[in-house]
Amino acid sequence: MSVTVDDDLWSAVGDPTRRRMLDLLLSEGTATATSLSQHLxxxxxAVAKHLVVLDRVGLVHASTAGxxxxxxxxxxxxxxxxxxxADVGAAWDSRLQRIKRIAEAVQRGTDTNTEKR
Structure with a gap:
């Protein structure tokens, strides 16, 4: 199971300041770099530079007002x-379930060998 991940997108949201900026924009609707900097x-x-990164990956857009x-x-x-x-999470859940089944099988084999002694 292969999941396609947009590395640029995840690099952009990997920064805690940019995630906080997204939270602020989601709660406020719109904001300027100046108004965002008052909460960060x-x-x-620095806010303006972060906004450039978020804009480059398409997470935010700007409109000029004056x-x-x-x-x-x-x-x-x-x-x-x-x-x-969500896709990445599902893929990892599947991998972890396979690892769990293998570990349980190994454990059952170990338990069986111990009982034979």
């Missing part, structure tokens, strides 16, 4: 990320 332990410039850019989450891309994570 990083500078406005002199500021308002950012919002792309819900379709976020749903794609969630689906990928």
């Amino acid at each position: 332990p990083v500078t406005r410039q 002199r500021e850019k308002q950012f919002h989450v792309d819900h379709a891309q976020l749903a794609r990320a969630v689906a990928q994570l």
Whole structure:
């Protein structure tokens, strides 16, 4: 079972500051780099750089409102990320079940050999 994973997408959401930014954008609807920086332990410039990363993978988009850019989450891309994570989780569940069955078989074999002695 092979699961296709968008490495750029997962690299982008792998950063805790970017995940927090997504949380803030989801709760607020839209926000500027300045307004996001007021809720994060990083500078406005750092927030702007994080937003570039999130925009590059399609998780956020910007619209210009006067002199500021308002950012919002792309819900379709976020749903794609969630689906990928669910697929990866299902694949690992399957692998872990196989490992469990092998370990139980080995344990049963060990128990049988111990009883014969």
